[in-house]
Amino acid sequence: MNGMLTLRDKLEAGMFAVTGELGPPRGCDGDVVRKKAGMLRGVVDAVNITDNQTAIVRMSSIAASVICMQEGVEPVMQMTVRDRNRIALQSDLLGGAALGIRNVLCLSGDHQSFGDQPGARGVNDIDSIQLVYTANRMCNGKKILHSEEQLVSAPDLFIGAACNPFAEPKEFRPMRLKKKIDAGARFIQTQCIYDVHAFREFMKKIVDMGLHKKSYILAGVMPLKSAGMADYLNAKVPGVVVPQPIIERIKGVPKDRAAAEGIEICCEIIDELKNIDGVNGIHIMAIEWEHRVREIVERAKLKV
Amino acid sequence: MIVAELKLYDEIKSYLEGCSSVLVAGCGSCTSICHSGGLRETESVASWLRSDTGMKVRSIIIERQCDNEFVAEIEHVLSGVDAVLSLGCGAGVQMIAEMYQGIRVYPGLNTKFVGTTHDRGIFIERCRSCGNCKLGSTAGICPLTRCAKGLQNGPCGGSENGMCETGDGRECAWCLIIERMKAQGRLDELYRFTEPVIWSGQVPGRYNWGIGVK
Ligand code: SF4
Ligand code: SF4
Numbered sequence: 189m190n191g192m193l194t195l196r197d198k199l200e201a202g203m204f205a206v207t208g209e210l211g212p213p214r215g216c217d218g219d220v221v222r223k224k225a226g227m228l229r230g231v232v233d234a235v236n237i238t239d240n241q242t243a244i245v246r247m248s249s250i251a252a253s254v255i256c257m258q259e260g261v262e263p264v265m266q267m268t269v270r271d272r273n274r275i276a277l278q279s280d281l282l283g284g285a286a287l288g289i290r291n292v293l294c295l296s297g298d299h300q301s302f303g304d305q306p307g308a309r310g311v312n313d314i315d316s317i318q319l320v321y322t323a324n325r326m327c328n329g330k331k332i333l334h335s336e337e338q339l340v341s342a343p344d345l346f347i348g349a350a351c352n353p354f355a356e357p358k359e360f361r362p363m364r365l366k367k368k369i370d371a372g373a374r375f376i377q378t379q380c381i382y383d384v385h386a387f388r389e390f391m392k393k394i395v396d397m398g399l400h401k402k403s404y405i406l407a408g409v410m411p412l413k414s415a416g417m418a419d420y421l422n423a424k425v426p427g428v429v430v431p432q433p434i435i436e437r438i439k440g441v442p443k444d445r446a447a448a449e450g451i452e453i454c455c456e457i458i459d460e461l462k463n464i465d466g467v468n469g470i471h472i473m474a475i476e477w478e479h480r481v482r483e484i485v486e487r488a489k490l491k492v
Numbered sequence: 493m494i495v496a497e498l499k500l501y502d503e504i505k506s507y508l509e510g511c512s513s514v515l516v517a518g519c520g521s522c523t524s525i526c527h528s529g530g531l532r533e534t535e536s537v538a539s540w541l542r543s544d545t546g547m548k549v550r551s552i553i554i555e556r557q558c559d560n561e562f563v564a565e566i567e568h569v570l571s572g573v574d575a576v577l578s579l580g581c582g583a584g585v586q587m588i589a590e591m592y593q594g595i596r597v598y599p600g601l602n603t604k605f606v607g608t609t610h611d612r613g614i615f616i617e618r619c620r621s622c623g624n625c626k627l628g629s630t631a632g633i634c635p636l637t638r639c640a641k642g643l644q645n646g647p648c649g650g651s652e653n654g655m656c657e658t659g660d661g662r663e664c665a666w667c668l669i670i671e672r673m674k675a676q677g678r679l680d681e682l683y684r685f686t687e688p689v690i691w692s693g694q695v696p697g698r699y700n701w702g703i704g705v706k
Contacts, residue, residue, distance in 0.1 A: 270641070274688060296648045299640050299658050310641065314688045317645040321685065333688065352649025357670050363683050364646045371685060379649055426650030426657035 195234040195262060195291055196346040199375060199404040204462070205469035206490045207264060207377065207406060208232040208481050210256065212247035221252045225259035227478040231485050234262040236293060236377070238475070240271060243303025250280060254287050264348065265289045268297025273313035274322065274333055281323055285343030293348040293377065294319040316349065317364075317371050323347045324372025349373035351405075353390035354383065355427040362393045369403045376403050377471040380410035382430045384460045391466050400466030407461040410473040411484060412450035415439040451484055458488040493522040493608075494581040495615040496601035498533060501540060504577065507598040511574040513548040514541065516600070517566065517588065519557040519580035526615050528601050529579030537579065537600060557584025563591050570595065623693025629681060631672035636689065638665035644686040646670075 198205045208228045213220040228235050235256060239249040253263035265284050267277065281292065296316040300308045314322065322333050323345060330342035349368040353361055365376065381387045387407065394400055412418050415438045418430045434453060441449045458470055470490060474481050484490075508514055516538040523529030531553055538551040552569055555562045557580030566588075570576075575596040578585040582603040589597040605617035620637045627634055636642045640658045647666030650657025654667045673679050692698055 296641050296643065299650075301640075301658050301660065312642040313691070315641070315643045315645055316648075317685065318688045322688075350649065355647070355649040356651045356654065356664075357647065357667055360646060360670055360682070367645055367683065367685060426652055426659075 193233075194346075195264070196374075198233055199468055204490070205234075205404070205406065206232045206485060207234050207236060207469065207471045208478070209236045209238065209471075209473045209475055210252070210478060211238050211241055211475040212249065212252035214244065214246050216247060218255050221247070221255040222259050224478045225256045225261040228481060229259060229261050231482045232472065233469075234264050234291060236264040236266055236471070239266040239268045239295070239297065240303070241266075241298065241475070243270065243298045243300045243305065243308075245304060250284050250287070250289070253284065253289050257288055262291070263289060264291040264293050266293045266295055267319065268295045269312055269314055269316055269319050270297035270300060270310050273311050277314070277319060278322060278326065278332060281326055281343060281345065285345055289345070291346045291348060291375075292323060293350065294323060294373070295350055317368055320347060320349050320368055320373050321371040328372065346374055347372055348375040348377060350379065351376050352379035352427045353381075353387055354379065354429050361390065362397060362399075365394065366397060366399055369399055373403055375406060375468075377406045378408040379427055380408045380473055381457065381461065382428075382434055384457055386429075387461070388464055391464050395466045400468075404468040405466055406469040406471040407464070407467050408471045408473060409454055409457055409461070411454040411477065411480065412438055412446075413477065414443070414446045414450070417450075447480075451480060451487070454484055455488040458484070458490065462488075462490075493525050493606070493615075494583070494603060495526045495605050495607045495617070496523050496528045496581050496603045498528050498537070498579070499600055499602055501537075504537065504598070504600055505541070505545065508541070508545070508547065508575055508577065511547055513573050514550075514575050514577055515566075515569060515573045516541070516549060516551040516577045517557065517579065518551065518553045519578075519584050520553050520555040521557070523580055523584075523601060524553075525609065527613065529581075529584075534579055537577070541577075554580070554584075554588075557581070558587055560587060560591060563587050567592075621693040622689055622691055623695075623698070624690050626686075626689075629686070630669045631676060631678070633665055633669045633672065635665050635669065638662075638668075644689065646682060 195205055210224050237249045237253045240246050249265050253265045256263040294316050300310050324347055325331050327343055327345050330339045351365045418435045421428045422430050438446055438449050461467055472481055516534055518529045518534030534551045538549045542549045576588055577598050577600045578588055579600045585597055585599045606619040607615045607617045610616055622636050640656050651664035651667055656662045656664045673682055
């Protein structure tokens with residue numbers, strides 16, 4: 189953290205921001221969160237705390253967010269609509285705010301069939317855009333969904349949403365982003381970008397639509413650890429595309445050098461993303477690689 | 493139609509243990525059409541039970557098990573029967589159980605969904621009975637039923653080549669919706685925000701007192 193500046197302060201002051209990611213453990217050991225938070229403290233402006241990512245049961249995002257704050261790291265509480273209905277979601281927005289959480293990222297969440305509870309009934313009572321709308325109604329309209337009564341104490345959360353510029357149908361993506369922003373998303377974190385050219389084209393449309401003036405856009409990156417990971421992302425992770433030249437580059441180095449090459453590629457990508465019109469920050473997704481984030485931030489000259 | 497599947501024989505048999513006389517009741521409507529509770533299925537379940545257990549097994553087809561007037565017609569075959577095995581949907585099972593409260597009624601089918609017939613023998617889910625149909629705004633494709641996440645404001649970030657991120661072979665409902673809306677020159681309608689669904693059809697007990705006109 190930069191003095192007392194929050195993620196929101198920095199973005200609103202027109203400063204470039206960097207966010208990271210932290211995956212809570214599959215257990216109740218708070219020290220795991222503390223240790224990871226320690227690796228990210230002072231390195232990034234805020235850290236996304238994932239919400240049962242890949243639909244695997246883990247320590248709750250709200251609890252891990254609070255532990256992060258105790259460690260001096262500002263959390264972005266992720267919230268998926270997969271596991272909670274509108275009552276629970278709103279209640280957790282209030283509860284999270286009461287605990288001091290300032291940022292929330294509204295997501296659909298990975299489908300439960302990917303995780304360890306494939307027989308679970310997905311809640312999906314409202315969708316991710318409706319969650320943005322609900323959070324915005326609560327924070328800025330001071331009202332609970334379906335109620336006209338004014339809240340006596342409404343939270344003041346910085347509301348975010350995700351965007352995948354590369355998913356199909358491509359022509360609909362800018363409009364879907366606009367829907368999220370119109371619903372109240374003040375910051376956007378994108379899916380990880382490997383194809384900078386395609387992202388640049390996407391951002392041109394976003395700038396033409398004026399969306400960069402209504403919301404802060406943080407471009408997502410994910411360092412590759414190995415050639416196998418690149419293949420896996422392409423084959424198995426919906427909506428992620430690693431272009432062939434990058435795969436070949438990482439395949440071209442000896443195995444024990446692959447991770448370093450991955451970081452090198454990541455830094456080069458960040459370098460290009462930084463200079464794209466409408467990009468206000470970088471979101472580094474390096475789950476289980478939290479200890480390498482400092483190196484990436486330093487080498488890519490992302491001064492926090 | 494309501495689409496249902498025949499339960500495994502062992503499960504059916506386990507329900508009927510200790511019975512000496514059973515009536516297997518098929519249904520002449522939905523479950524006949526989806527080949528799970530029609531004449532053929534009813535007779536074959538009855539003959540398995542007969543040959544395998546030695547129970548006295550009779551069979552009958554009720555024209556519509558979910559209709560009290562048709563279910564009233566089976567009264568004459570119920571004397572001496574310990575249990576009814578219904579090959580109707582869950583509504584049919586409940587209709588019989590309600591009208592003949594002294595007799596045990598067991599389901600022989602697993603009721604799956606409200607769907608349509610495609611190729612012969614292929615039935616596809618099409619409606620989750622949300623209670624507030626909005627099909628007009630999505631070109632007749634139901635995202636609550638056909639999108640794996642029931643999204644109402646457009647596709648998630650996982651669709652690829654028109655397929656859903658679940659990778660279970662289903663098409664992405666939102667890709668289909670966008671395509672059809674585009675073909676109808678209505679894509680701009682999808683740019684509007686859709687408010688949260690009022691799931692009146694999904695609140696258990698909501699319609700216990702019924703709906704309709706007297
Ligand atoms: S909108 Fe509701 S009623 Fe209409 S098809 Fe979908 S689930 Fe069924
Ligand atoms: S890929 Fe399409 S059908 Fe599957 S969850 Fe996403 S939007 Fe829904």
